[in-house]
Amino acid sequence: xxxxxxxxxQGNAACVEGAISAGLKFYAGYPITPSTEIAELCAEKLxxxxxxxxxxxxxxASMGAVIGASFAGVMSMTATSGPGFSLKQENLGYxxxxxxxxxxxxxxxxxxxxxxxxxxxxxxxxxxxWGTHGDHPIIVLCPDSVKSMYELTIRAFELSEEFRVPxxxxxxxxxxxxxxxxxxxxxxxxxxRRYTTKKPGEFKPYDDSEGLVPPMAKFGDGYRxxxxxxxxDTEGFxxxxxxxxxxxxxxxxxxxxxxxxxIVSVKTxxxxxxxxxxxxxxxxxxxxxxxxxxxxxxxVKAGLIVPETLWPFPEKIISMYAEKVKAFVVAEMNMGxxxxxxxxxxxxxxxxxxxxxxxxxxxxxELILNRIKEAVK
Amino acid sequence: xxxxxxxxxxMDRMPTIWCPGCGNGIVLNGFIEAFKNSGLDRKNTxxxxxxxxxxxxxxxxxxxxxxxxHGRAISFATGIKQSRPELNVVVLTGDxxxxxxxxxxLIHAARRNIDLxxxxxxNSTYGMTNGQYSPTTxxxxxxxxxxxxxxxxPFDLCKLVEAAGATYVARTTTFHAxxxxxxxxxxxxKKGFSFVDCIAxxxxxxxxxxxxxTPADMMKWIRxxxxxxxTAETMSxxxxxxxxxxxxFVNKEKPELTAEYTKLVERLKxxxxxxxxxxxx
Numbered sequence: 001x002x003x004x005x006x007x008x009x010q011g012n013a014a015c016v017e018g019a020i021s022a023g024l025k026f027y028a029g030y031p032i033t034p035s036t037e038i039a040e041l042c043a044e045k046l047x048x049x050x051x052x053x054x055x056x057x058x059x060x061a062s063m064g065a066v067i068g069a070s071f072a073g074v075m076s077m078t079a080t081s082g083p084g085f086s087l088k089q090e091n092l093g094y095x096x097x098x099x100x101x102x103x104x105x106x107x108x109x110x111x112x113x114x115x116x117x118x119x120x121x122x123x124x125x126x127x128x129x130w131g132t133h134g135d136h137p138i139i140v141l142c143p144d145s146v147k148s149m150y151e152l153t154i155r156a157f158e159l160s161e162e163f164r165v166p167x168x169x170x171x172x173x174x175x176x177x178x179x180x181x182x183x184x185x186x187x188x189x190x191x192x193r194r195y196t197t198k199k200p201g202e203f204k205p206y207d208d209s210e211g212l213v214p215p216m217a218k219f220g221d222g223y224r225x226x227x228x229x230x231x232x233d234t235e236g237f238x239x240x241x242x243x244x245x246x247x248x249x250x251x252x253x254x255x256x257x258x259x260x261x262x263i264v265s266v267k268t269x270x271x272x273x274x275x276x277x278x279x280x281x282x283x284x285x286x287x288x289x290x291x292x293x294x295x296x297x298x299x300v301k302a303g304l305i306v307p308e309t310l311w312p313f314p315e316k317i318i319s320m321y322a323e324k325v326k327a328f329v330v331a332e333m334n335m336g337x338x339x340x341x342x343x344x345x346x347x348x349x350x351x352x353x354x355x356x357x358x359x360x361x362x363x364x365x366e367l368i369l370n371r372i373k374e375a376v377k
Numbered sequence: 378x379x380x381x382x383x384x385x386x387x388m389d390r391m392p393t394i395w396c397p398g399c400g401n402g403i404v405l406n407g408f409i410e411a412f413k414n415s416g417l418d419r420k421n422t423x424x425x426x427x428x429x430x431x432x433x434x435x436x437x438x439x440x441x442x443x444x445x446x447h448g449r450a451i452s453f454a455t456g457i458k459q460s461r462p463e464l465n466v467v468v469l470t471g472d473x474x475x476x477x478x479x480x481x482x483l484i485h486a487a488r489r490n491i492d493l494x495x496x497x498x499x500n501s502t503y504g505m506t507n508g509q510y511s512p513t514t515x516x517x518x519x520x521x522x523x524x525x526x527x528x529x530x531p532f533d534l535c536k537l538v539e540a541a542g543a544t545y546v547a548r549t550t551t552f553h554a555x556x557x558x559x560x561x562x563x564x565x566x567k568k569g570f571s572f573v574d575c576i577a578x579x580x581x582x583x584x585x586x587x588x589x590x591t592p593a594d595m596m597k598w599i600r601x602x603x604x605x606x607x608t609a610e611t612m613s614x615x616x617x618x619x620x621x622x623x624x625x626f627v628n629k630e631k632p633e634l635t636a637e638y639t640k641l642v643e644r645l646k647x648x649x650x651x652x653x654x655x656x657x658x
Contacts, residue, residue: 024459048645052638054459057485061452064482066443068425068456071443072464076456094446158501219423219441219457220464226387226436237390237436 007184011149011176012037012079014171015105016045018078018153023190024103025051029067030058030084033117035107039142040077058083060184063091063104071227073218074261075157075191079105079174082115085124085238087133092166093132097205097252099164099214099262101193103156106168107176108282110360119360120173122282123334128168129311135249137256139263140168140311144285146180150152150177163255164213170310172333174283189211200224205236208247212255256312265308266317270296274303276375277321277350280331280340281307284363288331291368302372310338318345327351327375331368334358351375383586385409385419387439394433396504398592400551400577404498405434407557408469408577409518414558415565415569422465424616425454429505430579431471431498448539450484454493465565468495472513473503474617476532478596487541487570491634494564494571497534500579508582515619519586524569533572544569546627550576560625568634576603576621 009017015038027042029035043053050087052074056062062078069076080088085106095102108124110116118315124131128140144150149171156167158365167200196203196215196353200223214234217223229246239245256263270292271277280288285306293300305321307314318341322328327350330339343352353371357363395401409428412422424440426432428447430539435442445453450468457468468475475483475497486493501514509522512532520527539546545567549556557575578584578595589595599621606624608615 026456028456028459043420047638047642048649050642050646052459052642054455056452056455057481060449061455061482061485064452065456065459067445068443069460070456072423072457073463074460076460090446091449219443220421220461222420224419224439224441226442226444228436229446284629368458 006181008179009146009179010020010037010179011143011146011171013041013183014109014150015079015153015171016041017184019103019157020045020049021188022154022157023075024077024157026066026069026074027051028062028069029078030056030062030080031096032081032084034109034176035081035304036077037104038105040115055157055237059087060091063095065099066102067091067097067098070095070102070149071219073193076169077103077105079107081107082109082117082124082274083113085127088226089132092138094135094140095166096132097134097229098227098233100166101160101164102166103153103160104166104168106170108170108172110358112116116360117296118173120283121333121360122172122284123337123358123360125170125310125334126337135253137163137165138168138230138311139163139165139256139309140170141308142170142281142310144176144282144306145175147177147182147306149175150182150363154188161191161297162213163254163259163263164216172282173375178283178351197235204234206232206236206248210252210327212251212258235292244272260312264312264314265311265312267306267308269304269306271303271305271321273301274324275301275326276329276372277325277327278302278304278320278329278368278372279318279338280304280368281338282333284331284333285287287363287365290365293373294365295372298373300376313341313345315345318342319347322346322349325350327353329353329355329368329371330377331355331363333363381413381612382406382409385412385439390437393437396432396581398502398578398580399430400579403435403551403554404431404496404557404575404577405437405570407554408496408561410558411561411565412637413561417565421463422467422470424459424467424469425457426469426472429471429474429503430467431450432474434469434644448474448477449482450474451479451482451493451495455482455486456492457489458491459635459638462639466493467565468493470495472497472499472501472534473511474657475657476512476534482540483538487538487543487572489634490544490570490631492568492636494561494567494568496561496573496575497566498577499534499574500577500583502583503529504579504582508586516522518583520550520583535572535626538570538572542570543572543627544631545571545628547625548574548576548621549558549646550599550603550621550623551578552596552603556623563625563628567628567638569631595605
């Protein structure tokens with residue numbers, strides 16, 4: 001594996017590096033703290049590599065433009081934060097339903113509403129899954145370092161193309177603005193889309209006979225296909241047929257649920273002999289790491305579970321560890337969101353303790369350490 | 378149906394969902410005639426629409442078509458055009474779609490002069506939801522949400538996009554059906570943001586509530602309310618109240634966004650080559 005020298009950069013910059021390595025050629029966005037550096041760097045870098053940037057009139061338009069570019073066959077991304085992520089929800093649902101591959105970065109800041117615009121939070125993790133109306137497939141990744149921001153951005157493009165699904169990179173303000181050294185790979189090939197090999201006339205944009213993820217066509221290739229946010233048949237035209245409607249809903253669920261092994265990724269630390277499992281993601285995982293190290297030096301066998309994939313939720317691994325440990329400590333920068341998923345997957349097999357904080361400050365390791373100690377009392 | 382049109386329709390999607398006497402078919406036929414006369418390549422053309430009766434047009438056209446979300450067609454179209462400038466991008470939309478919920482996208486697309494052709498089927502009502510007032514409903518009209526008479530002022534969409542910077546702006550009506558293909562063709566061939574406002578009748582949800590229950594009544598109303606641009610210049614503001622001024626209002630040249638961006642990409646490429654050459658020396 002060829003590497004260029006280490007680079008020292010912030011998370012938002014690492015995201016842009018990763019996106020460009022993955023093949024990003026189109027960015028549409030609207031300025032919002034703390035994600036703005038992503039737009040600024042795309043504006044600078046994309047025209048240099050034959051890509052294109054546009055600053056749209058609002059967040060809704062940015063999401064629309066990204067989906068338009070995706071159907072035009074151009075790898076596309078937008079980035080936003082809090083209020084902007086709320087505005088994107090309708091078109092995000094459209095992207096999911098019409099199966100338009102695209103990447104949406106949400107640098108989470110403290111909410112609700114305008115909240116604390118420059119402070120970190122992890123309070124959009126349920127919204128990322130359920131923010132738009134209707135059942136819909138979506139993948140949400142969560143970086144816990146600048147390195148992981150780079151890697152998961154690349155992964156986001158890979159997953160979005162492989163499963164024809166919008167992928168959300170749910171970073172938090174700390175990860176986005178923290179500076180760390182990372183290695184930028186220069187041997188990466190752009191992510192490839194799977195295009196149909198069928199001729200125009202034979203091609204159906206939502207052909208379920210071709211597996212759970214139908215290959216695409218792009219605008220301008222002579223396929224004259226239609227796509228719509230209405231309930232649609234395999235040919236991409238509106239239908240109200242209950243059988244066809246349910247079949248589409250089932251396939252959209254199955255393309256994620258039957259590919260969990262390819263999608264779900266979790267990092268674990270010191271979990272082999274752990275009595276207490278800390279579940280933390282994003283920058284909170286960094287505090288949690290300090291807490292488990294400190295706990296171990298105090299003689300408490302603590303381990304850490306860091307989900308890189310928030311959605312689909314890593315059910316199996318949580319259930320598996322719930323059988324092994326005495327207690328779980330869930331720490332998140334919100335008033336308690338992913339904890340409900342953890343609790344559901346624990347099946348009451350272990351004690352559950354929590355650290356919730358939504359005041360715009362990072363969760364300090366001591367708070368997590370105190371809970372770990374409480375868990376083994 | 379005339380064969381000239383048939384070739385451009387998805388005949389297996391007929392009949393349309395439109396009510397008998399609806400004006401949308403006249404506009405859509407006008408678009409097809411315009412497209413055929415424009416000489417543009419169908420393969421390189423994408424039709425984008427939003428939500429509403431008129432936006433169903435995309436589903437009936439045998440092109441690459443994308444039926445998007447309510448009001449957002451222009452933003453999707455902007456993404457298509459800016460990412461693939463070689464494509465011709467057409468937006469078929471309605472008055473509610475492009476000037477109420479999508480008004481922000483309309484004015485900004487005109488301002489940035491991106492090469493899109495926007496055709497507005499302007500029937501001054503939300504037909505799909507049974508006839509509520511829209512931003513272009515004439516003052517005093519009875520609608521499902523203005524049963525005591527509409528008390529706001531309507532938008533003049535042509536003036537709006539002209540002020541925002543569009544390079545081609547025209548208005549006609551379904552009564553003046555021959556003008557539709559002429560204007561849409563000019564719009565398609567214009568390298569820049571073009572807007573054609575087509576006043577159309579909705580006898581079912583607008584006409585019936587306003588003493589024009591037949592399509593013919595509505596066509597007569599459209600005829601009698603239409604004023605040629607030249608005549609309009611001699612009329613006072615109060616004389617023009619409730620009238621549709623028809624004609625070409627703007628037809629000018631201005632640098633177009635995606636072409637300018639292509640120049641930037643070329644310039645940066647050249648700079649990089651020069652930089653590399655300099656580094657070798």
